[in-house]
Amino acid sequence: MKAAVEDIGRAHACRIQVGTSGYSYAEWAEAGFYPPGTRSGGMLARYAEMFSITELNYTWYQMPKAQAVERMSRQVPEAFRFAAKLNRALTHEIDPHLWRGQVTQYRDGIAPLIQSGQLTAVLLQFPPSFSRAPHNRLYLGRLLDALTGLPVAVEFRNAGWATDRVFAELERRAITLVAVDEPPLPGLFPRLDVVTHPELFYVRFHGRNASGWRSGNMQKQFDYDYTDTELQDWIRGPIRAMARRARTGAIFFNNHVRAQAPRNAQQLERLLGAVRR
Amino acid sequence: MTLRTRSIIHLNVADFAVAVERTLDPRLRGRPAIVAPEGALRAAVYDMSEEAFQAGVRKGMALRTARRRCPDARIVPPRPDRYEQAMRSLLRESIAYSPLVESGPGDGHLFLDVTGTGRLFGPPVDVAWRLRRQIHADLALDPIWSVAPNKLVAKVASRIVKPTGEYIVQPGEEEAFLSPLPVHLLPGLERGDLLRLRDFNLDRVAQLTALHPEQLEILFDRRARDVYETVRGIDPSPVAPAGNEPPRVAAAHAFADDTNDPGALKAALYRLVERAGLELRTRRLAARRVGVVVDHSDGMRRARQQAVRPATANDLTLFETARRPLLLASARRVRVRHLRLICDRLTFPPAQRPLFAETGRETVRRENLVAAIDAVRSRFGRDALRMGRTMAA
Numbered sequence: 001m002k003a004a005v006e007d008i009g010r011a012h013a014c015r016i017q018v019g020t021s022g023y024s025y026a027e028w029a030e031a032g033f034y035p036p037g038t039r040s041g042g043m044l045a046r047y048a049e050m051f052s053i054t055e056l057n058y059t060w061y062q063m064p065k066a067q068a069v070e071r072m073s074r075q076v077p078e079a080f081r082f083a084a085k086l087n088r089a090l091t092h093e094i095d096p097h098l099w100r101g102q103v104t105q106y107r108d109g110i111a112p113l114i115q116s117g118q119l120t121a122v123l124l125q126f127p128p129s130f131s132r133a134p135h136n137r138l139y140l141g142r143l144l145d146a147l148t149g150l151p152v153a154v155e156f157r158n159a160g161w162a163t164d165r166v167f168a169e170l171e172r173r174a175i176t177l178v179a180v181d182e183p184p185l186p187g188l189f190p191r192l193d194v195v196t197h198p199e200l201f202y203v204r205f206h207g208r209n210a211s212g213w214r215s216g217n218m219q220k221q222f223d224y225d226y227t228d229t230e231l232q233d234w235i236r237g238p239i240r241a242m243a244r245r246a247r248t249g250a251i252f253f254n255n256h257v258r259a260q261a262p263r264n265a266q267q268l269e270r271l272l273g274a275v276r277r
Numbered sequence: 278m279t280l281r282t283r284s285i286i287h288l289n290v291a292d293f294a295v296a297v298e299r300t301l302d303p304r305l306r307g308r309p310a311i312v313a314p315e316g317a318l319r320a321a322v323y324d325m326s327e328e329a330f331q332a333g334v335r336k337g338m339a340l341r342t343a344r345r346r347c348p349d350a351r352i353v354p355p356r357p358d359r360y361e362q363a364m365r366s367l368l369r370e371s372i373a374y375s376p377l378v379e380s381g382p383g384d385g386h387l388f389l390d391v392t393g394t395g396r397l398f399g400p401p402v403d404v405a406w407r408l409r410r411q412i413h414a415d416l417a418l419d420p421i422w423s424v425a426p427n428k429l430v431a432k433v434a435s436r437i438v439k440p441t442g443e444y445i446v447q448p449g450e451e452e453a454f455l456s457p458l459p460v461h462l463l464p465g466l467e468r469g470d471l472l473r474l475r476d477f478n479l480d481r482v483a484q485l486t487a488l489h490p491e492q493l494e495i496l497f498d499r500r501a502r503d504v505y506e507t508v509r510g511i512d513p514s515p516v517a518p519a520g521n522e523p524p525r526v527a528a529a530h531a532f533a534d535d536t537n538d539p540g541a542l543k544a545a546l547y548r549l550v551e552r553a554g555l556e557l558r559t560r561r562l563a564a565r566r567v568g569v570v571v572d573h574s575d576g577m578r579r580a581r582q583q584a585v586r587p588a589t590a591n592d593l594t595l596f597e598t599a600r601r602p603l604l605l606a607s608a609r610r611v612r613v614r615h616l617r618l619i620c621d622r623l624t625f626p627p628a629q630r631p632l633f634a635e636t637g638r639e640t641v642r643r644e645n646l647v648a649a650i651d652a653v654r655s656r657f658g659r660d661a662l663r664m665g666r667t668m669a670a
Contacts, residue, residue, distance in 0.1 A: 022400070024400070024447070025400060026282070026284070026393065026395045027395045027396050030396070039281075039448060039449070040282040040426075040448035040449070041282065041448040041449025058402060058445055058447075061402045061403070061405075061406055061443065061445060062443055062444065062445045067453070068447070068450060068453075068454075071450070071453060072447075217398070217399065218398075218399035218400075218403055219398065219399050257396075258396070
């Protein structure tokens with residue numbers, strides 16, 4: 001079932017991997033995605049039997065620690081890949097005096113994934129409050145400089161960043177702009193198929209729960225189940241367009257509630273497989 | 278014990294007393310601060326800020342020494358009531374996420390068991406992060422938080438990031454997490470244990486993990502089994518549900534001027550007895566034990582207690598019983614700053630009349646007297662009628 005789709009309708013080969021944002025959810029065992037009784041410590045190995053990539057979200061809450069990351073990477077096959085969310089101290093709770101040191105800590109923490117060749121991208125996800133104000137532009141430029149050498153993908157939640165000048169700068173720096181599927185609410189970043197880095201396109205499906213989006217409760221915000229039609233629209237539209245322009249693609253489902261994310265991920269892989277055939 | 282992996286959140290407000298004082302007085306922020314009773318001859322340090330700790334100040338140290346080590350520290354007097362109140366606020370914030378919240382008396386430590394709450398509130402680590410953010414916004418406190426599969430590992434995790442930060446230990450990572458750490462971070466190992474370990478050149482947890490149970494027995498005797506589990510990060514102990522503390526009625530009095538005058542202490546005690554007694558009677562309860570906690574000028578605390586037989590809610594009987602613990606708790610030749618009365622082991626008042634007529638008459642007289650006082654006060658106010666001994670000096 002692993003996703004390795006070689007092309008979508010063109011000769012150009014694009015390797016697309018599909019996974020979920022995080023894999024360690026107790027409710028996934030309750031919802032039947034993991035076999036009953038699967039302990040948290042065994043979830044990654046089980047997950048890696050079904051998917052070829054995951055997005056680490058605990059690195060947003062806590063600075064990654066090299067030893068723990070190394071032990072984690074040993075639990076999965078060599079071909080398994082990780083995207084790692086950048087720590088909140090660098091995207092949501094920025095301290096102008098401390099952030100440079102935190103970049104160093106972060107780089108040290110994820111070093112084992114770089115050494116093993118398993119890091120697909122570092123995900124910078126900025127909050128809706130991170131507008132395109134001059135001081136934020138300056139910070140972003142400096143942060144990207146400090147992350148030089150790492151594969152980086154940037155997700156904005158503020159529509160102010162959706163301009164050609166931003167895309168051109170990301171392209172110049174070879175940084176991936178994350179395409180998102182979110183509820184159609186005013187002010188949110190629009191759904192685009194812009195490719196700013198020929199190596200990688202990156203998509204995140206957050207679900208379309210408009211009423212829960214701003215509830216402050218993840219269980220409501222990310223409670224959504226995609227239909228085949230909605231996913232097919234994505235495949236025929238943005239995914240196909242981006243796959244033509246990038247060598248690889250990473251697609252993640254963040255609607256983790258009641259294990260909808262892994263089910264939708266498997267659903268998308270099935271639909272992509274059908275297109276490929 | 279369930280087979281399910283547990284998720285325990287540990288919140289720890291470092292240097293709790295100083296942290297609470299800093300919320301009340303912003304001038305204490307960003308500079309060394311020591312909580313200790315000033316003015317007392319042999320005052321001891323109650324708590325200190327990280328800056329003062331770095332300068333060599335320790336809890337229980339004589340204030341004179343602490344001052345020498347950290348001359349620019351601001352000294353503030355301890356106010357245990359406020360720390361307990363802050364603790365209650367922390368508990369209130371936490372209980373929204375789980376009924377299983379266990380807290381210390383007033384030390385800024387809190388455990389939450391959020392196992393199985395994922396469908397309601399999301400992943401444990403997100404709950405911990407949100408809770409910390411909420412506490413920061415509502416109470417201006419900045420707790421360290423950790424998430425781990427048990428209390429032991431969560432506790433150690435919070436110790437290694439002190440004074441601020443967070444630590445997540447994934448299930449299955451417990452032993453690997455502990456093994457490189459120094460042994461003194463493990464809860465349950467006492468001073469004597471650490472000295473013995475040093476004699477054997479054992480200073481890392483991994484060195485203890487390498488020993489088999491028989492070898493550990495040489496070091497720890499009958500506790501070897503517990504230590505064997507501790508060094509592996511095994512701890513099945515549950516998080517006690519909040520509100521599980523035995524019910525009690527308490528009242529406290531802080532002296533405007535510290536005193537060791539027996540008359541003043543007794544007068545204060547009687548006022549506390551009146552407050553506690555009234556609450557007991559209103560709740561139709563009786564106490565089977567009274568305790569007195571005395572805080573001295575030098576920061577030392579002493580507590581003594583005494584059984585009450587039969588259980589009572591009568592001021593006169595409570596006072597008679599409480600006098601002895603007061604005498605024992607205030608026996609030091611140091612003045613008293615704060616007095617606290619605790620009535621616990623609560624029960625319903627005994628229905629059976631005393632067996633002997635003489636005691637029976639006395640009991641009835643006392644009950645009638647207190648009932649009459651209650652009646653007057655409820656009609657004309659608390660100060661309408663006062664006992665002579667509370668008016669002394």
